Amino acid sequence: MSVPVINGVELSEAGNGPLLLLGPSLGTSAAALWEGSAALLAEDHHVVGWDLPGHGTSPAPDDGFTMAELGRGVLAFAERTLRDRGEASGTFVYAGVSVGGAVGLQLLLDAPERVAAAALLCTGARIGTPDGWHERAAMVRAFGTATMVEGSAKRWFAPGFLEREPEVARALLASLEAADTTGYAAVCKALATFDVRDRLGTIRVPVLTVAGVADEATPPSDLQTIADGVPDGRAVVLDDVAHLAPAEAPAEVADLLRAHLEQGAVITESQRTAAGAVVRRQVLGDEHLDGAGAAPTSFTRDFDDLVTQYAWGSVWSRPGLDRRTRSVVALTALVAQRDHDELATHVRAALRNGMSTDELAEVILQTAVHCGTAAAAAAFRVAQETLRADGVEL
The missing domain is CATH 3.40.50.1820 (Alpha/Beta hydrolase fold, catalytic domain)
Incomplete structure (x- = not known):
């Protein structure tokens, strides 16, 4: 066969x-x-x-x-x-x-x-x-x-x-x-x-x-x-x-x-990339995407397109969860991975998606149970530094 x-x-x-x-x-x-x-x-x-x-x-x-x-x-x-x-x-x-x-x-x-x-x-x-x-x-x-x-x-x-x-x-x-x-x-x-x-x-x-x-x-x-x-x-x-x-x-x-x-209208790759770019900007903000060094180069452009299409156009654009809930998932995963650069980015995104600072602290506290207290402690430090840098009162 x-x-x-x-x-x-x-x-x-x-x-x-x-x-x-x-x-x-x-x-x-x-x-x-x-x-x-x-x-x-x-x-x-x-x-x-x-x-x-x-x-x-x-x-x-x-x-x-x-x-x-x-x-x-x-x-x-x-x-x-x-x-x-x-x-x-x-x-x-x-x-x-x-x-x-x-x-x-x-x-x-x-x-x-x-x-x-x-x-x-x-x-x-x-x-x-x-x-x-x-x-x-x-x-x-x-x-x-x-x-x-x-x-x-x-x-x-x-x-x-x-x-x-x-x-x-x-x-x-x-x-x-x-x-x-x-x-x-x-x-x-x-x-x-x-x-x-x-x-x-x-x-x-x-x-x-x-x-x-x-x-x-x-x-x-x-x-x-x-x-x-x-x-x-x-x-x-x-x-x-x-x-x-x-x-x-x-x-x-x-x-x-x-x-x-027509009920199962196909989304082409270009359409998915365009939709992902909109969602990415709404979640991460203009400052993050337009800041110094943020624009993709010829060396990183294909990877940037992949992330925009796959992560933002295919996953973050799905109707199954609201963005606030998706932020909870993203924060938890980043705490577990100790990816502190991305964690800072998603702390800002979580507030943009409607999460309060009290809820943010509760999410990080919850991660201590499943990700470990050391990971949660580092996450609290990153989140606090990020919020203070943005002028958020704690």
Whole structure:
């Protein structure tokens, strides 16, 4: 078993809004499946599709893989794309169909900090049965993916779609026939052991599920199970749709995704750095940031950007604690570390964040219990010297 190499295709111009990563169904390419919806989403997002091993742009695998390993391969592709955008530690929004939706669940479980919001279409927390997937893998290895075309044409599309949209259907069925036998069979084997129903409750990212009323492979009940199992889930069922919703109803899918993904709006690295700079100045003050020697140099600029983005833009900007409470945490940690320069800075910040001098003394007194009396004594000395230098009466 090994992590497969995943490649993809640009479905919109780069840099056009936050990154939206689109995942395919087994036997399809991302371009053939998502072309219609991607064109409608391109105005608001940088839309990039990824392809399964042995499908579309991705090479055939050298070995088998689990769904977790497939998820790691997709995450590596997403991270390469983010680096190309200049957002190495950034996040993305995600939408995937069938096995692409299952990969979305895997990403939400294994890398929740990278996914801002997710839409899972025509999929399940478990899809099919192990025996069914092993049988399909054996058939494809023996006779090729062309043997799957007739059955897939019946499963993939709602009644009447082949007649209404023959070119779309032909492109999808051609991508199935062109898929590598080894890659197709490897995905089947990965799906045979995939079952995350008991882990749905740990997902904290907003999730939209979209089902097709005519989908026999992953019926609406499978999507409802996901929406009910995650803490923040919503289920939608589309009429006249079977298993490939983005191809069958591109406008409806694009509208649903646009509305949902706005809830998990991606913060780019530049936006996070800018927001962090504002919070940093509000907490530490103009004097600290504009004083002599405070401006970053060419030697320290990258580190200064890292601190601004990570500490101030990602952590201090979170809504979970007020700034006064965050000051209590920071002071305690700095007392424990005996980092007296930073302690003096955060003594001033604590007062700026609404802490009184009596409360400051109480915090340092509390640290004596857990950090030691010597550390607390040194902290009292630093705090007192800092406050007196600033003209604070004690």
